[in-house]
Amino acid sequence: MWQYLVKRIISLIPLLLVVSFVVFMFIHIIPGDPARLLAGKEATVEEVEMARQSLGLDKPLYEQYFVYLKGLLSGDLGYSIKSGAPVSKLIGDRILPTLGLTFLSILWALIVGILLGIISAVFRNRWPDHLGMFTAVSGISLPNFWVGLVLIQLFSVQLGIFPTGGADGWKSYIMPSFALGAGIMAMIARFTRSSLVDSMKQDYIRMGRAKGLGSGSIVFGHALKNSLIPVVTVAGLQFGFLLGGSVVVETVFSFPGLGTLLIDSIQFRDYPVVQAEILLFAVQFILVNLLIDIVYSFLNPKIRYE
C-alpha cells in the first residue's frame, strides 16, 4: 500500500513537469502584456520596457521557463506581477475558503445525490423516480451564475437570510456551495440511480431474496455498496473539477477564493500567479484521482494494493 502510494506519487513528477511546461507556454502565448498593464495606460514605451526588464520578461522564453522551473523546484513560486506579493501568500490566503467551499459543495451533493438516486432506483419508472431525476437533472441544467444571482436576490435581498457574498461565517458559504454543488448533486444522483438499478439486476440480489432478506437489507445491505463504487469515481472526478470550476460562482458571490484570484490574475496576465494556480489545480486533480483509487480499493475487495 505505502509502496504503491510512493510509486504513484513519484510517477506524478513527469506529469507535473509537463503540466508546468504546458501552462507556462500556454499563458505566455495568450496575447496580452503584463508589462504594459503594469505600467498603465499613460505609460511610454520606455516605461513599459523598463517594467518588462524588471519582470524578467525580456529574456527568451526558454530561459524564463528554466528560471521559473528552478524556482519551482526550490519551492519558490515567485512574486505576483500585479501586486508584488509572494504568490505563495496570495494562494495561501485563498486556498482555505475555496477548499471549504468545495468540501461543503461535495458534501451536500453527495448526501442529497445519493438519497435521490436511491429513491429513484427503488421506485424506478414511477413518479418518485421521475420527480427525483427531474430535480437532479435540473441541477445541471441551469447556468450556475444564474442560480447564484437568483439566490442572492431571493435569500439575501428579499429574505435577508444569507449574506450576499464574502467568506466570513458559515452563512456566507451556504449559497455558493448550493450553486456549485447542484451540478455534482445531479451527476451523483444519476449515477447512484443507474448503478443501483444495475446492481439490483445482479444474480446475488436474487440470491439474497432467495435467502429471505427483506427489501431494506437488499438495497442497503447488498446493492448499495456495490453501486457506490462508480459513484465514488464520479464524485471524485467532480471534486477534481470543482476547484477549477468555481471561477464563475466565486465571481458572482465575490467569494475570496482561488477562482476569483485566477480570473483577476489571468486578466492581468499575472503569469506567476496563473502558473502556480493551474499547477495547484493539476496537483489536486491528480491527488484526488489517487484518493479515488484508494477509496476504490477499500470499497472493491477485488482490487488490492498489497
Add this chain to the structure above:
Amino acid sequence: MSSLQSKSMEVEQIKIKEPGRFQQFWRSFHRKKPAVISFYFVLLLFVIMIIGPFITPYDAAEPDYNSLLETPSLTHFFGTDEYGRDILSRIIAGAKISLSVSVSAVSLGAIIGTMLGLISGFIGKWVDKLIMRGCDVLFAFPDLILAIGIVAILGPGLKNVVIAVAFFSIPSFARIVRGATLEVKEMLFVEAAESIGAGRMRIMLKHIFPETLPTIIVYFTMNVGTAILAAASLSFLGLGAEPSSPDWGAMLSVSRDYIGTAFHLVFFPGLIIFLTVLAFNLLGDGLREMLDPKMKD
C-alpha cells in the same frame, strides 16, 4: 451491445416479419415519458431554429426606444429588453445561434475525441499512455481558463467559442470512447475479424466504432446541454457570442444587471436555457437507458 445482452430471450422465429430494429427502438423509447417529451421539445427547437426568422413577432434586432424594459404583456409576451427589443422574438431568433454553437462545438469535440479514444483504446501501449496523459493535462486545466486562453489567442467570436467549447469536450469524449473501445475490443467478434485477416483500420472502423456509437450518441446528447451552459458561462465572462446577437447566453449575461429591476429580462433567457439543457439531459438519460445501460463516467 443491446442485442448481445438479450441472449436468453433470443429464440428463433424468422418467418414472421418482426418489427424492424428502429421500430422496436422507437416503441420502447416511447415508454420513457420524460425522454419522449424532451425529444419533441428538442425537435421543436430545431424547427424553430430553421423557421425562426419567419415567425418572430418583431424584428429581433430592432430597438424601440419608446418601449424600454416593458414587462410581459399581450403585445410583448415576454416583455422587452433594455433597448425595447421584443424578448420572445430574440429568444426565437437566438435558437439558431445557441443550438448551432453547442451542436457544432460538441460535434467537433466528439469527432476528435472519438478518434483519439478509438486509437488510444485499440492500439494501447504507449499511444494510449500518451493520449491519456494528454487528456489528464487537459483535464487538469480548468475548463474556463482553457476557454479564456483559446478565445484570447484566437480572438472573440462565435467560431472561436465553438473551438473553445469543443476543446474541453475532447478529453471526456476520448476517455469515454476509450473505455467503450477497451470493452468492445475484448469481444469475440473482434477476434473473429482478426482471424479472417482484417487489418487494424478495418477492425477499428467497421467493427469497433459502430459498437461504441450508442455510447457516443448518448454522451453527445448530454454534452450539448453542457455546451450550452459553457457557452453561457463564456458570455458571462464577456467572451461569448457577439453581445448584440440574440444568443441566449449573451442575453442572459448582458441582462443580468437587471435582475433586481426587470426580472423578466433574466428570467426568460434563463428559462429557455434551462428547458433546453434539461431536455437534452433527459433525452440523453432516456437514450442511455436504452442504448448503453452501463455507461460509466
Add this chain to the structure above:
Amino acid sequence: SGDNDSNAGNEGKSAKSSEEAGDKEITIAIDQNFITLDPHNAGDTVSIFGIRSMYEGLVSFDENMEIIPALAESYEISDDALTYTFKLREDVTFHDGEPFNAEAVKVNFDRIMDDANNLSAKRSLQFVDSLEVINDNEVAFKLNEPFSAMINKFAMVPMISPKAIEEGTKYVEGNPVGTGTFKFVEWKQGTILEVEKNEDYWGGDQTNVAKVIFSPVPENGSRVAMLKTGEADFVYPMPQQNVKEFENSDDVTIDESPSTIARYVSINTFKDPYSDLKVRQAMNHAVDKEAYLQVVKDGFGHVLDSTMSSETQYYSKQEPYEFDIEKAKALLKEAGYEDGFEAEIWGNTSSETIKGMEFIKQQLAQVNIDVTIKSMEEGTLSDEIYTPEKPEDAKVQMWYVSWSPSSGDADGATRGLFSSEYFPPNGANTAYFDNDQVTNWIKEANATADTKKQEEIYTDLQRTVYSEAPWIFLATDINLAGRSNNLEGVYVAPDGSVNISKAQVK
C-alpha cells in the same frame, strides 16, 4: 423591492447595527480589488483612493478637483514656472509617531526618483529635476521644463513615514504608514482593506467612524444587493440600471456627482474610410446622444460637448453634433459612402461597454454602416491596441473607451490623446489624430506658467479637435454611489475616487 430592514446575518458589520458611538463601523463596497497599497506605485483609481484614506500629499483635491493645501500650508510658483516652493505644516506626525518635516519629504522624493525602485510615481514627477530643503519646514522643487499640470501632480504623491521607507519596499506594500484620518489595520489580498480612525489626526476630529472596511465586489448585482441588505453602507459604483430600485427607499440615497470620465469611440483617422473628415462627422451625426444617455447610461450622464469632461481643467463647451440622420447620410454620400461600409468596433468585456457598443452598432446601422462588435478581454485588447509599432500596422478601427485624466488636469486630458507624438505604443492616441497645430499647442501650454494663456490655448485646442471629430463624442459620466442614509461625508470625487476622510455616522 423596498423594505430592507433586515441585516442579512452580518451582525456588527453595518453602521445600522452598531448603535454605540465610538464603535461605529462602515463597509464600503467597490467594484475592484486593490492592487497595491504602495502610494508611490499605485496607478488604478481603486488603489489610489484606498491609499488616500491613510495617506496625504503636500496638496490635495477637494470635491471639485480643485487643489487645496494639505501637508503643505501653502505653496508658491516662480514666474518661470520652474520652481515650486512649499511651506510645510508643523506638528504633523505619521501614524507611527515619526514627525513630518522637510527631511521626510526628501526621503520620499529620493525613494521615488531612485530608478532601482521603478515606481510609477516617478511619472508624476518626471519634470522635476531636484529637491531643495530650504529649512525644516520649507522645500523647493526645481523643474527642468515648465509643466502646466505640475501642481496637480503633487497631489498624486502621498508622503510615507521615513521609518517605513527605511524598512524597504516590501514593508511599505504591506504596512501603510501615512498621516491621514485613518490608519491601516489589515489588508487581505482580494478580500478586504480595513482601516481605523487616526485619533491623533493633525486636523482634529474629522470623523466619528471608528473603522472602515473596503470590500471589493466586482459583480454589480451583488454589490447592489449588499446595499439593500445593509451589508454595505456605501456602494460605488452604483450601476445606473439599479438606481430606480432605490427611488422610494427610506434607507438609501443615491448620490450623483460630476465625473471627469469622458466616454467616446475613438476612430482610427489613419485608416480609410475614417481618414475622411466627412465620414467621421457623419458618424457623429448618426449617433443620438440623448438616446445613448437614456439607453446605455439610464439617464445618468451628460452629452460630451467637448474633448473632455466639464470637470476637467480649462474645459470649454462646444456645440455638439446634433443627431441628424439625413445630414449624416448626406455627408457619407459626399464622401462616396452612400451605401455605407463595414466597420468594426472594439471594446472590453464589461457589460456596460458591451451595451454601449451594441448601441453604436444600432445607431450606425441607420446610415448603413455595418458594425461588428468585438469585445475582447482586457489583456488581449491592450495588446491589440498598443503593440502596433506604426500607425499603418494598427488594426483598430473604432475603440469604445473612456478616459479620465488622473489628476483632472487639461494636459492629462489632451497630450496622450491628441498629440501626434503619442501614437501607440507611446501613448493613447488611438485615433492616430495627427495635427501639427494641436501637437504644438500642447507643448506651448506646458511651457508657460501663465494660466490665462494656458486657458486660451486649451480653448482653441478643444474647438479644433472637436471639429476634426477624431472620436464619436458620446457622454460624460455622472458618478453614482449608493449611500445608506445614516452615513454622511463620504463622497465620490470627479476622478472616481471615494473620499471617506470626513465620514460621519448618525
Add this chain to the structure above:
Amino acid sequence: MGDILIEATNIKKHFPLKRGWFEEKRAVRAVDGISFQIKKGETFGLVGESGCGKSTTGRLLNGLIPVDSGEITFKGKDLSKLSRKEWKKYRQKMQMVFQDPFASLSPRMKIKDILKEPLDIHFKQMNSKEKDTLVMNLLEKCGISEFHLNKYPHEFSGGQRQRIGIARALILQPDLIIADEPVSALDVSIQSQILNLMKDLQKEFDLTYLFISHDLSVVEHISDRVGVMYLGDLVEVATKEKIFTDPKHPYTQALLSSIPQMDPTVKREPIILSGEIPSADNPPTGCKFHTRCPFATDECKQKVPDKQNIDDDQMVACHLYKS
C-alpha cells in the same frame, strides 16, 4: 490422411500479470510447452477443463497471438517468425469458429457483409457478383437460406448463427478450421445439428479440424485423435479409441469417469478428484497434476514427467509409465 498439415513443437505462451507496481512479475502459464501434429484431413480433438489453455492453443496456431517460444509449421513452413503482414496470407488457409455464436458476429453488420468481409480482404480482385454467388452457395450448404442475407445477427437463433460462423470460416476455402468449442453454447438438439454439419462439410471440402471442447462425449464423436490438456500441458495424446478405451494418464481416467452417463441403471463409482484446479499463475511444481492425483508419489511433486510415447500413437506424460 497422411501428410502433416500443421505441427506445433514445444510452443509456449505466458501472459504477464499486472498487479501492484513493486510486486515481482508473475505470469499465467496458459500454454507451457506443448507439441502435437495434425494430419491432413483428420480431426484433432483438444479437451481439458476450463482455463487449461485450449483456446490459447487455438489462437496461437491461428497467429492471433504470437508464441513466446516454440515452433509452428504449417505445410512445412515455419510460421512462428512471420510478421503480422505475412500471417495474413497464411491465415486465409486457417480459419476459426468460435464458441459463442452470439458474440462472434459483429452485431451491426448484415449477414451478407459479414460473409463478404473475408473476400473483401483477401480477394480484392473479385467483383461483387462473384462474391454474392460464393456467399449464397456457401450459406445454402450451411443450411441458411438466401432469404436471410440482409438480416442482422440478432435476428437469428444460436444454431443459425453458428452456421453463419462456419460459413464465414469456409468462405476463404481454408485447409484447417480451428473450432474453439463450437457447440458448447448450444442446446443438445442444436448441438447435434452443428456436429453433423461439420462432419458433412469436412467430407465435402476435405477439411482438417482442430476441435476444441471440454465435452468428452462430443470430442469422442467427432475426433480421430485426441489431446488432453491440464494446466497448460498436454498430458496425453492418442487416437480416439485408445483415449476412450484405454486411457493412461490418471487425469484422463478421472475425466472420463466424471462424465455422467445417461443410463440410470448403471451405478458407477466415478473417480472423484479431490481439490480444485490450481491457478495457472502459480502451478504446482513437478507434475502439475500431482495435487489432485490419486497416485501421486514424491517424485511427482519434484520432477516434471517426460513425454513418453507408449506406442506410435499414444503419448503420455506421467511418471507411472516410465519405460
Add this chain to the structure above:
Amino acid sequence: MTELLRVKNLRTGFRTENGLLPVIHGISFHVNQGEIVGVVGESGSGKSVTSLSIMRLFHDTPGEIMDGEVLYKGENLFDLTEKRMKQYRGNEISMIFQEPMTSLNPVLKIGKQMRETIELHLNMPKKEAHQYAIKTLKSVGIPRAEDLMDEYPHQLSGGMRQRVIIAMQISCNPSLLIADEPTTALDVTIQAQILNLMKEIQVKTNMGILFITHDLGVVAEICDRVIVMYAGKIVEEATVEELFAQPKHPYTKGLIESVPKIGMKSEKLYSIPGTVPNPTNMPKGCKFAPRCEHAMAICHKKEPALMTVNHHATRCWLYDEEMMKDKQGEGMTNG
C-alpha cells in the same frame, strides 16, 4: 412418502409491450420428501421461470404469476403475504442458482453472507451464528472454513463458491431445495464433486430436491423422477429408469438420441430439426409439432393433454388411446 410440494396449474408470464405474455402454460407436478425430481428441457423452455415462480422471486423483473397454486406442505404459497413468504425463503425452501461466480455479493465477506441467513431465520446472535456458519461450511467439505469466513468471493474458485452457496442454503435445514442448474457452469471433475455432495446431503437430511438441468446425463445420475419441459409445458413425466428405458414423447426421444455417447460409434447423430418456438409466436396445436417427425394433422390443430399411464405421463397424440379410437379427445387433465 409425504408430499412436500405440489404445483397446480401454474401459469406465469412476462409483461411486455403487448401485454402479459405467458411463458409457463399451466404446469402441475409434485415433489415428495426425500425425493430428487429433475426438470429438463432446452434453453427457454421455462425451467427457471418455474422455479422462480415457486419462490415468488420476480422482484425487479416484469415477471408475474398469472394463475395456479403452489402448495408447500399443504399451504398455498401464493396466498401468503410477502412478509410471510420471506420467512419461507432460505428457511423452508432454499434455492441454488446456476452461476456460482455471480451469485455471491462481491463486496461482502463470505462470513457476512453466511451469517445473514442464519441470523435471520434461526435468530442466533452474531457469535453463535459465526460458529454455526463454520460448522455448516465444514459439512460441505470446505477445508479452511475459519479462514474462509473472512475472505471475499473472488478469492474462491467456482467449485468452492458453489459449495459455499450450498452451505448457505442448507444452513437453515430447509425441507425443499430448488437447484437451478447448479453444475452447468462447472467443469466435469468439479461437477462430479458437487453432485456427490448434493446426494450425500440429501441422504443425510432427507430433503426434497427440485433439480433443474438441461444435461440428461446429470439427470440420470442423480434424479429419482424426471419432468421434461418443452415451451412452457410438461411434455413427459416418469421415473428416471422408465424415462431412459422407455421415452415416449418424440421430443424426449429426440433429446436422448441427439446426445453423443461415448463408445456409440455412429457417423451421424440424431438431430431434432428447427428450434424452440418463441413465446410471442407459439404454434397452434402441439408446440412440438413443427419439429416432430411423427406429426399428424391433428397435432397442428389441437394441443394434446398430458396423459398418465402407470405413473408415466406424456403429452402426445401418439399415445392418446381415445383419439386413436374416435379422434375427438378433448379437455385437459392435470397430471
